[in-house]
Amino acid sequence: MGALVIAEHNNTVLNIATLNAVAAASKLGTVDILVAGHQCQAVAAAAAQVTGVTKVLHADAPHYAHGLAENLAPLVVSLATNYQHLLAAATTNGKNVMPRIAALLDVAQLSDIIGVVSDDTFVRPIYAGNVVATVQSLDRIKAITVRTTGFDPVAATGGAGTIETVAAGPDLGLSQFKGEELTKSTRPELAAANRIVSGGRGIGSAENFAIIEKLADVLGAAVGASRAAVDAGYVPNDYQVGQTGKVVAPELYIAIGISGAIQHLAGMKDSKVIVAINKDEEAPIFQVADYGLVGDLFKEVPALIDALSK
Amino acid sequence: MKILVAVKRAIDYNVKARPKSDGTGVDLANVKMSMNPFDEIAVEEALRLQEAGKVTEVVAISIGPTACQETLRTAMAMGADRGILVQTDDEVQPLAVAKLLQALVAKEAPGLVILGKQAIDDDSNQTGQMLAGLLGWPQGTFAAKIDVGEGTVEVKREVDGGLQTVALKLPAIVTADLRLNEPRYVKLPNIMKAKKKQLDVVSPADLGVDITPRLKLVKVAEPPARAGGVKVADVQELVAKLRNEAKVI
Ligand SMILES: Cc1cc2nc3c(=O)[nH]c(=O)nc-3n(C[C@H](O)[C@H](O)[C@H](O)COP(=O)(O)OP(=O)(O)OC[C@H]3O[C@@H](n4cnc5c(N)ncnc54)[C@H](O)[C@@H]3O)c2cc1C
Numbered sequence: 303m304g305a306l307v308i309a310e311h312n313n314t315v316l317n318i319a320t321l322n323a324v325a326a327a328s329k330l331g332t333v334d335i336l337v338a339g340h341q342c343q344a345v346a347a348a349a350a351q352v353t354g355v356t357k358v359l360h361a362d363a364p365h366y367a368h369g370l371a372e373n374l375a376p377l378v379v380s381l382a383t384n385y386q387h388l389l390a391a392a393t394t395n396g397k398n399v400m401p402r403i404a405a406l407l408d409v410a411q412l413s414d415i416i417g418v419v420s421d422d423t424f425v426r427p428i429y430a431g432n433v434v435a436t437v438q439s440l441d442r443i444k445a446i447t448v449r450t451t452g453f454d455p456v457a458a459t460g461g462a463g464t465i466e467t468v469a470a471g472p473d474l475g476l477s478q479f480k481g482e483e484l485t486k487s488t489r490p491e492l493a494a495a496n497r498i499v500s501g502g503r504g505i506g507s508a509e510n511f512a513i514i515e516k517l518a519d520v521l522g523a524a525v526g527a528s529r530a531a532v533d534a535g536y537v538p539n540d541y542q543v544g545q546t547g548k549v550v551a552p553e554l555y556i557a558i559g560i561s562g563a564i565q566h567l568a569g570m571k572d573s574k575v576i577v578a579i580n581k582d583e584e585a586p587i588f589q590v591a592d593y594g595l596v597g598d599l600f601k602e603v604p605a606l607i608d609a610l611s612k
Numbered sequence: 613m614k615i616l617v618a619v620k621r622a623i624d625y626n627v628k629a630r631p632k633s634d635g636t637g638v639d640l641a642n643v644k645m646s647m648n649p650f651d652e653i654a655v656e657e658a659l660r661l662q663e664a665g666k667v668t669e670v671v672a673i674s675i676g677p678t679a680c681q682e683t684l685r686t687a688m689a690m691g692a693d694r695g696i697l698v699q700t701d702d703e704v705q706p707l708a709v710a711k712l713l714q715a716l717v718a719k720e721a722p723g724l725v726i727l728g729k730q731a732i733d734d735d736s737n738q739t740g741q742m743l744a745g746l747l748g749w750p751q752g753t754f755a756a757k758i759d760v761g762e763g764t765v766e767v768k769r770e771v772d773g774g775l776q777t778v779a780l781k782l783p784a785i786v787t788a789d790l791r792l793n794e795p796r797y798v799k800l801p802n803i804m805k806a807k808k809k810q811l812d813v814v815s816p817a818d819l820g821v822d823i824t825p826r827l828k829l830v831k832v833a834e835p836p837a838r839a840g841g842v843k844v845a846d847v848q849e850l851v852a853k854l855r856n857e858a859k860v861i
């Protein structure tokens with residue numbers, strides 16, 4: 303009785319969040335990976351290389367192309383009886399599909415685990431990370447989403463899994479993919495970046511956000527934002543860091559013009575080194591910052607870019 | 613078409629929760645409670661659909677202790693037509709909430725159910741997806757925009773890479789994300805009016821649902837605190853510290 307990890311991918315590339323989920327699964331027993339998609343052989347092959355993977359279950363059909371939960375969940379359910387644990391990274395895809403799987407199996411789901419205590423007991427943050435709960439599942443099958451920052455990823459290579467084709471289920475025709483508007487960026491991906499520069503309402507406008515981007519470029523960093531900056535339209539929604547956005551834990555997180563509301567802190571307070579630049583010395587962000595600089599961001603950030611460029 | 617909206621009574625978003633000193637749970641004594649913010653967005657969206665003539669009735673549902681009546685009154689003061697409280701003092705976990713909502717869907721036969729994407733207390737982000745699974749309905753989670761047409765709803769979803777649009781057959785489940793709308797403020801006269809609106813109370817047993825928890829809380833604790841930091845005088849000092857002390861650049 304092992305664990306089945308649902309791979310996250312775009313039919314071409316295995317998303318590295320899957321490696322964090324495999325890391326959590328490896329603490330529970332043998333690990334198989336499900337790669338369901340359309341013309342996703344390359345992903346199945348990549349998944350077989352992942353350290354610790356025994357078997358890749360590969361299901362290929364047009365109606366798995368976009369990971370829509372309505373078709374994917376019954377497929378996972380049909381495979382689930384062979385497993386004690388079902389895991390997915392707590393990405394928007396994982397969060398979308400895993401509860402549906404759990405409901406179809408009549409089991410609870412554990413969201414966003416950051417620790418494994420035993421094969422039925424897990425650690426997860428609640429209340430915007432202000433409380434950490436240890437929770438025991440009483441169900442036979444444990445459906446789990448994994449907070450990627452809680453587990454160091456396993457190596458993408460070095461494994462020697464076998465690939466087994468599994469039959470696709472039907473297209474239930476409940477939902478249809480219509481299109482997507484993906485944010486284009488040449489910078490590192492927020493969820494996986496070693497360095498992140500985030501801007502908040504203090505930046506003031508979409509145009510002004512260029513100074514955040516410039517600093518990010520000097521540092522080779524990803525760009526993030528507070529909810530207020532997203533709501534104001536300075537940056538796209540997928541830049542949001544926080545309780546209800548992305549949770550990140552880079553080596554270096556620089557918060558600029560961000561006050562430090564609990565919802566924002568929930569998404570970044572496990573970063574290794576935190577820098578805050580804010581003109582209000584009372585701003586709560588300074589309570590979690592290793593290095594706080596009180597000042598006007600329009601003066602300090604250009605100076606920082608200058609100093610780093612030297 | 614009728615819409616059901618699920619509204620949870622949760623800790624107010626401005627309050628920082630703390631574990632009880634004995635680690636048995638979260639200290640909620642004398643803590644301000646409000647409607648879960650995502651549920652306000654869900655109610656607002658239902659009301660906008662009603663105002664656009666696409667919906668005939670908006671019914672708010674809350675599950676929990678008697679105090680949830682306040683949450684329902686808030687939803688009705690915003691404009692919901694009536695409320696249903698599934699009253700219980702026991703803990704109700706997302707799977708059980710989904711089953712109770714499933715039972716109410718069977719009674720009310722809505723065309724759409726809107727929930728919040730996440731309750732800010734348990735941070736589960738599960739209930740809508742579970743309800744959709746139990747009903748065999750499509751799900752449009754993390755909605756930033758919804759467009760109700762004939763027999764379908766198009767949902768623009770906030771996903772990790774940006775936005776994704778899906779078309780769902782009605783009836784369907786939608787969960788509200790932050791950018792779906794900005795909820796209206798409740799006006800005083802509407803609070804008075806809401807007091808006269810219909811509020812039915814049922815029990816989980818009335819609905820034939822077993823709400824026994826499947827997850828056992830072993831303990832709660834505070835997260836490890838960060839060591840206190842320092843203020844730097846200027847950019848030069850900051851860069852020096854990052855290079856020589858933190859060694860991150
Ligand atoms: C249900 C819910 C979910 C939420 N989820 C999230 C989430 O996931 N992520 C998130 O971030 N927030 C979230 N929020 C919002 C959160 O509560 C705060 O409103 C938000 O984080 C504030 O963003 P901010 O710090 O950019 O803006 P503000 O709080 O307005 O702070 C702006 C800061 O900029 C500083 N500033 C202004 N001008 C300058 C200048 N020239 N130089 C230097 N400093 C300057 C100010 O001193 C201030 O501290 C959520 C809220 C709710 C209700």
Ligand SMILES: Nc1ncnc2c1ncn2[C@@H]1O[C@H](COP(=O)(O)O)[C@@H](O)[C@H]1O
Nearest residue numbers: 618619675727728730731736737738739
């Ligand atoms: N006790 C409850 N009463 C009413 N609605 C609830 C309850 N619990 C959860 N919900 C709904 O489900 C959504 C997601 O909650 P959760 O899955 O707990 O994060 C919430 O935003 C509500 O819309």
